[in-house]
Amino acid sequence: MSLSETSQRLEVVGTGPTRRVVLTVGGGLGLAAFLAACGVSGGGGTSGGAGSGKGTIRALVMKQAGYSEADIRKMTGSFQAANPDIKVTLDFVAYEALHDKTVAAAPAGTYDVVLIDVIWPAEFGTKKIIADVSSKWPASWKEQMLGGAIATPQYQSHFYGVPWILDTKYLFFNAAHLAKAKVDASQLDTWDGVLKAARALKTNGVTKYPLVWSWQQAEALICDYATLLGAFGGTFLDGSGKPAFQNGGGVQALEFMHQSITDGLTNPTSTQSLEEDVRRVFSAGQASMAMNWTYMFGMANDPKESQVSGHVEVLQTPSGPGGRPGVNGSMALALSAESKNQDAAWKYITYLTGQPVQNKFALSSLPVWKSSYDDPEVVKTNPAVVKQAKKQLADLILRPQVKNYNAISQVLQTEIQNALLGKKPAQQALNDAADKTAPLLAT
């Protein structure tokens, strides 16, 4: 073949039919893509199923507060030993990723079991991301579980899971710091007393910023605000489901938070901190008082994790003019509506939420079962917290149980931070939040 023939053959393949082929294939695929993508309706409803009660199930859980990764692996190991026909694959994510991963994985039915926060049953339940398990709930559970636990997976009298992590925030304090500043711990019974104690600690040079909080723009901020909102006698919503946080106690709570920053009592890093940041600062002895979940007591008293171990004590949250409700920060294990192996998944859920397992791991998270609090073995694991929990868990405040909770929470987070950073007065920030959330609540 001559050089000119070769170049002509290359020309045939290189410019003529190839371009046509590319255009035909590309155009055809483009059209096919558009047609295939057209229409967003599908089968409707869920395609999950009971399954054989055996095989592999996959669970999405949290690597943060509550039970540790090691705890969950141990529980799962013992479940698998008792149920050799079921294998459990665990995926751990941070709390901040838990909601979005559950949503993203829902269509594929990736997970059989998902851990849900108390604020999600309304959203996940109505959108059929998680299964309604009301019919699986034995009537006895409603008698045997604590009220705050029962409310956790519940929305409009339906149950969308089984409570697993029963938690609320407590006030932790460094007893050695208080002694140094000659502050009596009984002073911490009220929020006014906490501020007085903080001033004494600051004046005596014990800690530059006696208080540290998780006030980063995240759900953690709403948890702390909810506690104070309740203490100052406010509510998130009124009886008709409209915003009410911009009135009375809601405003006073935010003013209290802002004032503690401007008075130099709250560590300014609080507006960038989550619960783990709070634990680190407190455990390093750089704060004397902090609100956090149950898990902090064990870790702050662990010499491997803390420089203040042995000095950490815990109290019920202080009272204000409206009482002392703790925020309901509980979580539940739910069945994914798309799970093809729901029977096996339900066995796993009932095992993990069962009283024997919960009693065994009570140091990380207190059981949801009433009688556990009278069990000496449980009390022994965490006597200080159990003593406070008996009082605190009887009085919990729920964040709004509404379908659009996340969008409402995002608005509140931004406006509360605007007030904390001094960009808006508390009243204006909350009025703005109320204006923005009212349409979200109406839909």
Place this chain on the structure above:
Amino acid sequence: MSATGVATAPRKKRGRRASGGKGEARFAFLLLLPAALVVFGVVLYPVARTFVISLFAVDSPLPGSYAFVGLSNYTRVFHDPAFYSVLGNTLYFTLVSTGAELALGIAVALLLNAPLRARWFWRSLVVLPWALPTIVNGALWRWIYNGQYGALNGLLGALHVSSTPVQWLGSPFLALNMVIFADVWKNTSIVVFFILAGLQTIPADLYESARIDGASAWAAFWRLTLPLLAPSIAVVLVLRTIEAFKVFDIIYVMTGGGPASGTQTVAFYTYLQAFSNQLFGYGAALAYLIVLAVFGLAMVYLRMLRQGQMAGVE
């Protein structure tokens, strides 16, 4: 060669092309098919699907019947005050980070192009920040900036510059700038390498001629180096502008969009709407607007590049 021969030869060739072309076209089609299917699956279908979703009021990840709303998700974007706020943050982020990366990138590339000792070592060192995953980079800078125990305040204290810890991520505007700094630290590397590659294509004798003609180093840079680097600069500008406009992961790790939503960008806001709030239709409309904006930017740059090349040819 006779005139007839010249006239008939192409006809014969056309005949061969027609008969052999069909088989070759089929062969080419088969060769292209796997790649086309991959493109279909991972690019065309999601792009088309996202557009379709943007026309419906989709508020769940699961299949179901959703109301057709036409372009109202798009019009809603322009009536959303939060969108303008995050758009402002995004434009500021894009402008400042890309500008800083380009300026620093050119400066470092000029330095690395000079006859340095152990030049290979310095060049390897420059690639390190870029080699770090963005998530790791974000986590690293979040620790450095921490107002309580961060290394930056520690350094300032040790140097007696400031004894009062600065809350680097504590106010919206400062936090946005600190995130930009972290982004610049990581991404200047890639700019350096593009510019360095461009510098190495400039013949040394051009500088020699300029020197003989009496041009100062500064004049040589402005009149010689910079114009000849224009294609490299255009390419790197396209890449970095698009990446900066789409910024998400470093924001997610460093600030979570706070404080007071001061570091939320369009991509981050889109994510919140789509996944946290399950407004998939609205999120899809936002995503399409990002794509259009990025496409527009790329077109402007590529046109500038083409004009630059044409001018160079002339």
